Amino acid sequence: MGTHVIKMPDIGEGIAEVELSQWHVKVGDLVVEDQVLADVMTDKAMVDIPSPVHGKVIALGGQPGEVMAVGSVLISIEVEGAGNLKESAAPAPVKEAPVAPKVEAALESKPAVAAAPRPAAVCQGPMVAREADERPLASPAVRKHALDLGIQLRLVRGSGPAGRVLHEDLEAYLAQGQSNASAPAAAAYVQRNDEEQIQVIGMRRKIAQRMQDATQRAAHFSYVEEIDVTAIEELRAHLNEKHGASRGKLTLLPFLVRALVVALRDFPQMNARYDDEAQVITRLGAVHVGVATQSDVGLMVPVVRHAEARSLWDSAAEISRLANAARNGKASRDELSGSTITLTSLGALGGIVSTPVLNLPEVAIVGVNKIVERPMVVKGQVVIRKMMNLSSSFDHRVVDGMDAALFIQAIRGLLEQPATLFVE
Structure with missing residues (x-):
């Protein structure tokens, strides 16, 4: 077995450093060639970094929100055989997603990718069992909608990419009679002391910087x-x-x-x-x-x-x-x-x-x-x-x-x- 080290690529336009926005894999995951490993943020765009090899993730080079220099180690992958022992830069990014000057949905982390790319989750019913502490993927607007309806989000099957719960999934859940009709009224009078902290990284950080810059200058x-x-x-x-x-x-x-x-x-x-x-x-x-x-x-x-x-x-x-x-x-x-x-x-x-x-x-x-x-x-x-x-x-x-x-x-x-x- 060998190790293939991928460095932060040179995305061009004189960019010397980028922000690591999101990991799509974790240590121990099996990855295939061209599978997206991470998203990085430049001043103008979100860029996907794909894998040039098949193998197993053995180390991650940074945490979401960390600013990394071009050429620094991004990820290490264990490969079959002797492997390419020379450290290599990642291949050219394969896709750009634009950044704009409400991007809360993009801040939520995606689940780790398995051994091979899988199609987006398909809704086969409105209800799904999750662990009590498992946080389903959903935008803040969907979470607020679920709260207003008195729906436990972890019980709703998501039909969006990577199982993301959409507004339509909430409607399907209600249509199947899984929710208590009195829940919205009851929920309005239940004390809540929960808190949620959202790290300002990636696009949200870029938006904050641009808006602050515009209003200050x-x-x-x-x-x-x-x-x-x-x-x-x-x-x-x-x-x-x-x-x-x-x-x-x-x-x-x-x-x-x-x-x-x-x-x-x-x-x-x-x-x-x-x-x-x-x-x-x-x-x-x-x-x-x-x-x-x-x-x-x-x-x-x-x-x-x-x-x-x-x-x-x-x-x-x-x-x-x-x-x-x-x-x-x-x-x-x-x-x-x-x-x-x-x-x-x-x-x-x-x-x-x-x-x-x-x-x-x-x-x-x-x-x-x-x-x-x-x-x-x-x-x-x-x-x-x-x-x-x-x-x-x-x-x-x-x-x-x-x-x-x-x-x-x-x-x-x-x-x-x-x-x-x-x-x-």
Whole structure:
């Protein structure tokens, strides 16, 4: 028997050290070639480290959350025969998963991988027996949902990757009559003294660092404006009825992207990046719109490149493609970088007002709140209109308050008179 030592690989881009985010194996596990051993975090992406050999794990070189230098020992594997006694760097990473500036689900450790890669767990029933102290894999949102329903999570079979319990599994559990109908009410009056500590590592740490950096370095200020979106919603419904089957359905987002493109012609200072170390503002002609996207592994910002050259349907298709790629962990580094201005929306959960944090080094971010029907006075008459707020933030070091207000007012005018979106 021999030992094969894998060193932390050089991931490129001048990176000298990375954070060990998660182990997929433990000492004693049998692994096969190309099996993912660990996840490491760079400034831009989560990278999977695969095994170049078959063998048995005999030593791990670090703990999750530890920052390791490129070239340091990552893992030692016992192999058949004499083995490759020379220490070797790990092969090139095989997959990237993007990191974004809510990623609690990604913080929970995955179970150790067995002798060979196995397919994701399949739900064959709503109930499964676990040890009393065994912690099932589930996101914080699912745990809260289970608590509200009075369900013991360890009794629920998970159908997600590696047996992760999903919201659908809770519904299946309830459908099978395994829960006590009175449990939710009873649980509300039971004293609890339990605590849970979650180590801030990997993507959660990176998010914390970026948000802290953005709020410390930029002089944030926000501006909120109310917009009547009745007309543009009527136009959207008409276009979807006429062309939806052949061209795809339009959401409000491609209209907002178009409004940004048109408004930026008169306010180029918003489509800019600020290098505060070099004291240089770079205004860009190309409009690369970052669209904040929530996923199970975190908040990501895929980029719709050259939005100024796209039609409504082209923008809609690209937004959909990028959102799916981000949610599935397939978005590349290029698709997650290079934005010049960001659009962020919580959809139906958008609330009334929000204060979005800038996506540095950008100087503007436009936040979209939910659409609500409200009585409004129009030409002396009280009528029901569809209203929506834009809650936007700017870097006051670069953008003056008056310019920010005028920029958002320009977007308002375009959305309230949607024909102007297409007048050149």
